[in-house]
Amino acid sequence: TSLATVVAGCPLSSCLYNASGPLCTTAAELDAVGSSEAGAILSKSATLEKRQGNPSPRYFETTWGSINSMGLPNEGYRYYLDYAKRAATFNKPYFISVSGLGFEDNVAIIRALSGQEHVSAIELNLSCPNVPGKPQTGYDFEQSRVLLEMIFEHVTTPLGVKLPPYFDLPHFEMMAAVLRDFPIAFVTCINSIGNGLVIDTDQESVVIKPKSGFGGIGGDFIKPTALANVRKFYTLLDKDVAIIGCGGIKSGMDVFEHILCGASAVQVGTQLMREGVGCFARIAAELREIMGGKGYRDIDSFKGKLKTLE
C-alpha cells in the first residue's frame, strides 16, 4: 500500500501538505491545516510523553529560510491519536509523525497507533537532528534496520520513513538496501540539513539558544539537496514506494521540480511557517498554472521524467 493509494483520487492539492514540525503541534494548528487547501494533515513528531522541547529562542527565520533546534516539543502521541477522529471531519488523510526517544518508545507508540481508525499512515522520523546526545538513526544504517525489524513486527497501518539528507552516493545505496527489505509505504526526503549555524553580525552571536546555536537548516538553500535525495530514492526503490518531497518548496515551480524528480506528493515546512496555511492554495494554484502552460493534465504525465543530458 503505497502512499499513492492512501491519497489516491484526491484532488491535485492532495499532493501538497504540511511538513511535520511547523504549525502542527496543537489541535488548533492541525485544524487550520485541515481547513486549508492542504491535501492532508501531518502531526508534529510525537514522543511517548508530552515534551517542552529546547529553551527559546529555538527557531529563527532568515531571508533564505530557517534554522531550528526545537528539541521535539509535542503533546505526546496519545494527543495526536485522540485528534484522529477530529481530523476525519476534514475529509483528507491524517498522518501521525513518530519520533520516539529510543527504539522501545518507537515500538510502543507504533503498536498503540497501528490499526487505529482515522490514522491514514504513520511517518517514522529517523532524522531528528536536535535532541542533544541522540545521534540521527537515519545516519546509522544497521540501527535503522534493527529499528525497522522491530517496527514491522507490529504495524498494519501504512508506514513510511522521514529521512535525513544524504550527500555521499554509497550512503543512498546503503539506506535503499535497508528500505528494500521492508514493506514501507513511502519515503519522505528530506528532513532539515542538520547542525547548521546562522550568525547575527550586529550582535556577533548565534541566533538560537540550544546547542550553542547549531540547528537544522530549511528553506531555499536545501532545495538542491532535497531534489537529489528525492531523485536518488525514486531511482533506487520500487515504484510502489511513494517518494514524498520536502525541502525548499515555496512555489508551484518548486513542486514541479520535486515531481519531475519522482515525488508523488510534497510537504511544505519553512514556507508554511512564514506564510501560514494560505500557502497551500497559492502553491497549488501556481502548480496548476505551470501544468496548464506545459500541457500536463495530471501529475503522472511528468512525474519522475527528469531528463539527463545525453
Ligand SMILES: O=C(O)c1[nH]c(=O)[nH]c(=O)c1Cl
Ligand atoms: O527539533 C525538532 O523538533 C526537529 N527539528 C527538525 O528540523 N527536524 C526534526 O525532525 C525535529 Cl523532531
